[in-house]
Structure formats: C-alpha cells, structure tokens
Amino acid sequence: MTERRRLMVTLMQRLSTVAPMGYGLGLHIRFAQPMYYRNTFPQAWQDAYNSNSYQLRDPLIFWGIANSGRTRWSEISLPDPFGILEKAKAHGLTYGATTSCGKVTSRTLVGVARDDREFTDAEIDVVEEITEALHETAMPADDLTPAMIEALRLADGQQPMADAAADIGISEDALHKRLSSARNRLGASTTAEALRMAREYRLI
Numbered sequence: 001m002t003e004r005r006r007l008m009v010t011l012m013q014r015l016s017t018v019a020p021m022g023y024g025l026g027l028h029i030r031f032a033q034p035m036y037y038r039n040t041f042p043q044a045w046q047d048a049y050n051s052n053s054y055q056l057r058d059p060l061i062f063w064g065i066a067n068s069g070r071t072r073w074s075e076i077s078l079p080d081p082f083g084i085l086e087k088a089k090a091h092g093l094t095y096g097a098t099t100s101c102g103k104v105t106s107r108t109l110v111g112v113a114r115d116d117r118e119f120t121d122a123e124i125d126v127v128e129e130i131t132e133a134l135h136e137t138a139m140p141a142d143d144l145t146p147a148m149i150e151a152l153r154l155a156d157g158q159q160p161m162a163d164a165a166a167d168i169g170i171s172e173d174a175l176h177k178r179l180s181s182a183r184n185r186l187g188a189s190t191t192a193e194a195l196r197m198a199r200e201y202r203l204i
C-alpha cells in the first residue's frame with residue numbers, strides 16, 4: 001500500500017468516528033462521475049438509493065456541486081420532490097452535514113449522518129478538514145505523458161511485454177522504464193497498483 005493510500009484509509013477511519021450512521025464521499029467528481037466513491041451508510045438505504053437512482057435527484061449532491069463549503073442537511077433549501085431526505089430518515093440518517101471543496105470541474109463531496117442530534121460546529125470542522133485532506137491526497141495525476149499512458153494500457157492487456165514492446169517499436173527494457181516512470185508519477189509501488197489508480201483517475 002502506498003503512502004497516499006495509507007493516508008486516505010486513515011482519513012476515512014477518522015471520518016467514521018464522527019459519523020455514527022455512516023458517510024458517503026465522492027472524490028474529484030468530473031463529468032458527473034467521481035474518481036473514487038465510498039459509502040458506509042446502512043446497506044438498506046444504499047440499496048434503495050441506488051435502485052431508485054436518487055443520485056440524479058439528490059438535493060445534497062446538487063448543493064455540493066453548486067457550492068464549496070459546508071452545511072447541515074436541515075439548512076438546505078433546494079427542492080426535494082422525491083422526498084429523498086425524508087426517506088433517508090427512515091433508515092436512521094436523521095441529521096447530517098455535507099462538505100464540498102475543489103473546483104467545480106473536480107469537486108469533492110462528503111456527507112455524514114447521525115440519528116440522535118445535529119452535528120456540532122466543531123464536528124463539522126473536523127469533517128471539512130478531512131474533506132480537504134482527502135481532496136488533496138487523492139489529487140489525480142494529470143501529468144502522465146502519452147508514453148506512460150500507452151505503457152499502462154499495454155501492461156493492462158493480455159499480451160506478453162516483449163510482444164507489446166515490439167508492437168510499438170521499442171525494446172522491452174524501454175517499456176519497463178516507461179512503466180516505472182508511470183508508477184513513480186502515480187505514487188504506486190507495483191504495476192498492478194498503478195493500473196488500478198490509472199483506472200480510478202480515468203487515464204486508461
């Protein structure tokens with residue numbers, strides 16, 4: 001596990017301690033898709049949310065995409081014609097807060113919930129701090145060269161590396177060097193981890 005992945009795991013563990021009923025996070029949302037998504041809300045709510053495609057209608061997501069900052073769910077005045085927030089309460093997500101940061105073209109959203117009381121300002125401070133740290137830690141590696149991306153695509157295939165290198169007119173050693181450069185740029189310790197990260201970043 002890379003240092004970056006370890007830090008993300010640590011940050012998400014901290015998030016769990018301030019969100020008794022779970023959390024949902026989308027890191028670097030681009031073209032309506034997050035680079036990384038995690039949801040620890042009750043499974044029954046996850047199932048209902050996904051089967052009804054509530055993510056396309058959720059006022060919490062609309063707020064987070066349109067705003068950078070923080071808010072309690074009770075303070076959001078956007079229309080909720082599908083009653084998503086009321087339905088969430090039936091699953092124990094009675095009180096919540098949402099934090100948002102980053103450019104609108106690469107937004108990170110975090111939502112936390114509890115069933116007993118509103119989140120305090122201090123608790124939301126912690127959530128906001130974690131949101132910003134996750135956003136920075138998971139910053140996509142946009143500076144891979146075309147040669148590095150090509151090397152990752154070839155490594156992702158079924159072809160032996162020697163054959164893949166020959167197909168693009170370079171030596172196998174040169175291909176391995178490009179893969180090594182891609183791993184370093186991504187902060188990955190293995191090619192398999194670099195491939196997983198490149199898929200998360202939608203580079204391949």
